[in-house]
Amino acid sequence: MDKKEYSNGEIAIIWQPKKCTHAAECVKRLPKVYHPRELPWITPEHANTEELIAQINCCPSGALTYRRLDSATE
Numbered sequence: 001m002d003k004k005e006y007s008n009g010e011i012a013i014i015w016q017p018k019k020c021t022h023a024a025e026c027v028k029r030l031p032k033v034y035h036p037r038e039l040p041w042i043t044p045e046h047a048n049t050e051e052l053i054a055q056i057n058c059c060p061s062g063a064l065t066y067r068r069l070d071s072a073t074e
């Protein structure tokens, strides 16, 4: 299990479990999207793309990244 992807239709959140240090910055910043005790644990449809990107950029380990599914650049 190297990485998993979760899409809201505009971006795909990429989570690499081996990099995750479980600092829980994601859960603190967007608790409606990140649910560590549920599956799927990331539900990107519960925030807009700008909120998701701002949070992903705060992941301290680099476990969370994203790629755009539309034509815009990152």
Ligand code: SF4
Pocket (backbone or CB within 6 Å): 019, 020, 021, 022, 023, 024, 025, 026, 027, 058, 059, 060, 061, 062, 063, 064
């Ligand atoms: S913020 Fe990043 S390192 Fe911290 S729990 Fe979330 S994915 Fe893991």
